[in-house]
Amino acid sequence: MKSIGIDLGGTNIKAGLVDKSGKILFKTSVPTESELGYKHVIEQIIKATTIVIEKDDDVVGIGIGAPGIVSAEEGTVKSPPNIPGWKKVNLGKILSDKFGKKVFVENDANAAAIGEYIFGAGKTTKSFIMVTLGTGVGGGIIYDGKLFRGETGGAGEIGHVTINYKGRKCNCGSYGCIETYVGNQRIVEKVKREIKSNPDSKVVELAGEKLETLSPKTLYDAAKLGDEYAIKAIEDIAVMLGAAFASTVNLLDISTIILGGGVSGFGNFLLTPLKKNLKERVLAPNRPRVKIKLSKLKNDAGIKGASSLAFYHS
Ligand SMILES: [Zn+2]
Structure with missing residues (x-):
């Protein structure tokens, strides 16, 4: 087929x-x-x-x-x-x-979730929350083997889970949505602000004096070189994601999160503090069950996710 x-x-x-x-x-x-x-x-x-x-x-x-x-x-x-x-x-x-x-x-975030369910990290799990970290933060929910759409098809907008009700304004009109902190561009803006007090960071060496090639991946490259600032900056992302995911897990009682998108490739610099924060923040009964898996679709995840729709429906 x-x-x-x-x-x-x-x-x-x-x-x-x-x-x-x-x-x-x-x-x-x-x-x-x-x-x-x-x-x-x-x-x-x-x-x-x-x-x-x-x-x-x-x-x-x-x-x-x-x-x-x-x-x-x-x-x-x-x-x-x-x-x-x-x-x-x-x-x-x-x-x-x-x-x-x-x-x-x-919707592309839902297609990514179905793709993981049919081909990827969700193949052996009946319920999970798929989160794609990119320009925005996309989400899709598979519950009991089915895409959960909500009343109008808008379910899964995990990017707009608020982690700070007094936080910065989001494109959606709300404040302090997780997307306004860990969207790719927001990560770059934050590093640019913070680097002024960390001028010796490897990030500067890697991205150039004026940070012209700075991207979230620069943080990962600098962390691999042992750069303390970069390690801490990735940990900050992990703490914020941990807070957003814990709220979602508590709300839905779905204990598996599958992470995809560029920032999900930050390895244990991200995963170790993320798992720790998530575990600390979910309700006690969920703690032993909660887990983070990495997307298996990786390259061409968009094509694979879209193609999985035909298999899902047939
Ligand atoms: Zn928002």
Whole structure:
């Protein structure tokens, strides 16, 4: 059994042919070119799909992971960030009319969760919370073998769990959401502020005098060199994530968290303090059960997650 996965990103649209074990048999990528308008983006999605389907059209379906507000039931994607003019598009209908296949559209964070459930670290777990650390903090909940959508499909927004009610303003309108502290750009801003009092940190050596190449990964590279500031900065991220995850675990009584995205690759610099903080903060009955697993999809997680939708529904 094979399926096609399409990952609608801000810069590129990636598409791939994936088998039931999660192996990518073929993949391609076309530029999103959102500056040319949303109709062009739809053409680019069709182009990427065509390249894959021409290789092999013996597939159970096509899955799409998209940012923005997705109605999986209708197959529509509303207002994805960074694609001007795109209000509400029925991608599901457009693609099924064009290719004559079943099409499954899902929010990209939910697609990542289903991907882990079908192919990855969630294969042996019936319930877990998937968290993707990137520009934002994405979340998806699998409960008892099913994606938990909530009343309107908006469940799983762990990025907007508040860890400080008097904290900084979030894009969502609330204050002190976890995303405003551990989103990639927010990590970079914090390091830039703090580095002034830590001028001897390896971070400066690695990122350049003006910190021109500074990214969250610089912290990891500096930590590996034994840099005290970087180790402490990653620990700060772990403490904040621990607080957000503990609230979520207590609320849902789901004890497994699967972590994906760039910052999840920080190894034990992140995982050791994260596990400690999470354990300390969850309610006593949850303490022995709570665990953090790392995403197994890694490269091309977007394609794999999207392709898993067709397997999940068939
Ligand atoms: Zn928020």
